[in-house]
Amino acid sequence: xxxxxxxxxDDQRAAILNHAAGLFARQGYFATSMNDVARECGMSKPSLxxxxxxxxxxxxxxxxxxxxxxxxxxRPASAVPAVPERQLERLVVTFLEAYADAQSSHRVLTExxxxxxxxDAALVLQKQRLVVRAFANAITLVRPALRSAQLESIVTMxxxxxxxxxxxxxxxxxxxxxxxxxxxxxxxxxxGVTGMNLPPAKDTKSPTxxxxxxxxRTSRTAKSL
Amino acid sequence: xxxxxxxxxDDQRAAILNHAAGLFARQGYFATSMNDVARECGMSKPSLxxxxxxxxxxxxxxxxxxxxxxxxxxRPASAVPAVPERQLERLVVTFLEAYADAQSSHRVLTExxxxxxxxDAALVLQKQRLVVRAFANAITLVRPALRSAQLESIVTMxxxxxxxxxxxxxxxxxxxxxxxxxxxxxxxxxxGVTGMNLPPAKDTKSPTxxxxxxxxRTSRTAKSL
DNA sequence: CCTACCGATCGGTAGG
DNA sequence: CCTACCGATCGGTAGG
Numbered sequence: 001x002x003x004x005x006x007x008x009x010d011d012q013r014a015a016i017l018n019h020a021a022g023l024f025a026r027q028g029y030f031a032t033s034m035n036d037v038a039r040e041c042g043m044s045k046p047s048l049x050x051x052x053x054x055x056x057x058x059x060x061x062x063x064x065x066x067x068x069x070x071x072x073x074x075r076p077a078s079a080v081p082a083v084p085e086r087q088l089e090r091l092v093v094t095f096l097e098a099y100a101d102a103q104s105s106h107r108v109l110t111e112x113x114x115x116x117x118x119x120d121a122a123l124v125l126q127k128q129r130l131v132v133r134a135f136a137n138a139i140t141l142v143r144p145a146l147r148s149a150q151l152e153s154i155v156t157m158x159x160x161x162x163x164x165x166x167x168x169x170x171x172x173x174x175x176x177x178x179x180x181x182x183x184x185x186x187x188x189x190x191x192g193v194t195g196m197n198l199p200p201a202k203d204t205k206s207p208t209x210x211x212x213x214x215x216x217r218t219s220r221t222a223k224s225l
Numbered sequence: 226x227x228x229x230x231x232x233x234x235d236d237q238r239a240a241i242l243n244h245a246a247g248l249f250a251r252q253g254y255f256a257t258s259m260n261d262v263a264r265e266c267g268m269s270k271p272s273l274x275x276x277x278x279x280x281x282x283x284x285x286x287x288x289x290x291x292x293x294x295x296x297x298x299x300r301p302a303s304a305v306p307a308v309p310e311r312q313l314e315r316l317v318v319t320f321l322e323a324y325a326d327a328q329s330s331h332r333v334l335t336e337x338x339x340x341x342x343x344x345d346a347a348l349v350l351q352k353q354r355l356v357v358r359a360f361a362n363a364i365t366l367v368r369p370a371l372r373s374a375q376l377e378s379i380v381t382m383x384x385x386x387x388x389x390x391x392x393x394x395x396x397x398x399x400x401x402x403x404x405x406x407x408x409x410x411x412x413x414x415x416x417g418v419t420g421m422n423l424p425p426a427k428d429t430k431s432p433t434x435x436x437x438x439x440x441x442r443t444s445r446t447a448k449s450l
Numbered sequence: 451c452c453t454a455c456c457g458a459t460c461g462g463t464a465g466g
Numbered sequence: 467c468c469t470a471c472c473g474a475t476c477g478g479t480a481g482g
Contacts, residue, residue: 026339027339028253028254028255028339028340029253029256030253030255030256031255031340033475033476033477034476034477034478035475035476035477043455044455044456044457045477045478045479046454046455046456046457046478046479047454047455047456049477049478049479050453050454050455054477054478055477055478110393111336112253114251114252114253115253115256151409154401154406154409155409155413157390157391157394158387158390158409158410158413160390161386161387161388161389161390161391162383162386162387162390163386164386164390165382165383165385165386165387165389165390166382166386168335169382176379181379184376184379184380184383185383187417187420187421187422188380188383188414188417188418188421189413189417190417191416191417191418191419191420191421192412192413192414192415192416192417192418192420193413193416193417194416194420195412195416195417195419195420196412196413196416197412255464258463258464258465259464259465259466260463260464260465268467269467269468269469270465270466270468271466271467271468271469272467272468274466275467279465279466280465280466
């Protein structure tokens with residue numbers, strides 16, 4: 001049997017990051033000690049510090065690495081032209097496939113961003129906005145009237161809610177996978193969006209004064225994402 | 226100007242809990258020290274310990290208090306009979322109104338349950354299940370075919386995703402409130418659910434073998450909630 | 451002399 | 467009800 005090649009520096013860094021992501025996701029960032037991480041990686045703490053300067057570097061690498069992967073994944077999926085409905089479906093499928101392989105990282109992204117320094121958080125938020133915009137664009141192509149009703153961002157965030165909430169109830173090893181859920185989410189969302197009662201899409205220069213009564217007060221879109 | 230009556234023991238406890246919930250929501254449970262809480266409450270640390278035995282008691286009181294409030298809110302909303310669509314809308318509206326007043330508590334509930342002891346987590350989960358079941362029942366009344374397709378739990382959790390994700394993008398002081406969003410969520414979800422392509426509802430004793438192709442692999446509903 | 455790593459302990463601070 | 471302080475454990479790094 002061939003001896004397994006000694007892991008390189010980069011391999012080790014990747015392995016450590018995976019272990020740390022799992023621990024952070026399960027226990028939270030502050031509840032996880034560097035001793036925990038080292039033990040999980042099967043190395044001493046000083047060895048761990050050889051690969052990462054400090055605990056914060058682990059957090060930042062996990063979060064930034066994951067969101068960067070999402071951006072790189074979503075960009076090509078948006079680039080290839082398709083029927084609007086298929087375009088959006090492809091985005092959802094791509095996104096959920098990424099989830100399946102990176103559940104821990106995604107959980108760290110959504111729960112531990114608050115521990116990032118201002119500057120780092122801004123960087124991550126910027127990349128998240130790219131992902132959100134890709135979805136918002138695809139959604140608007142499916143239902144242009146959403147834009148004039150200023151419901152574009154809101155509806156996009158509702159879709160992200162369905163997707164991002166999955167990590168709380170879809171068990172990693174269970175029979176039900178993220179990919180199984182993609183068509184269900186797509187069908188529910190597409191039916192929901194195309195069925196909404198909205199004023200007809202118009203020239204953006206003359207926004208209609210009469211909106212569906214249900215949406216009167218949602219005159220401003222959310223600024224947070 | 227009349228002197229403000231000295232706060233009672235119970236008032237103090239409630240005030241402390243509010244401050245603690247705000248801090249836990251903003252900084253996370255472990256990143257918040259008891260000194261932080263004491264300072265926020267304008268009292269010394271020993272005084273704080275006069276009202277709550279330890280840090281964990283704050284967490285448990287926040288989470289259990291909030292989930293108990295949700296159960297008490299959802300129960301009567303389900304009890305009053307109504308057209309299925311209105312029933313579900315009432316649940317959503319009621320739920321989102323509670324959010325508006327308890328954003329911090331809800332965030333603590335969703336992000337810090339993992340720090341609860343096994344036994345306490347079980348208690349909270351049990352109450353959460355009551356809330357989920359109320360929604361699932363209302364949804365099934367709107368679209369009975371979901372049950373035979375075994376999509377009842379899945380679709381319910383997708384709705385909770387839209388609702389629970391709001392705390393990440395709806396700014397507490399912003400122009401857009403949770404109540405504004407209730408009709409939008411309802412319209413999107415009701416249109417989505419009624420428009421889904423499903424096998425017709427049947428006698429539960431003879432589940433149909435032919436399901437919508439998109440749902441073939443979702444033969445088991447999630448067990449986590 | 452470098453690297454990769456150990457056992458032991460540093461300065462600070464948490465909950466209490 | 468505060469000041470002062472404990473046992474423990476944190477993240478990070480010394481010498482060898």
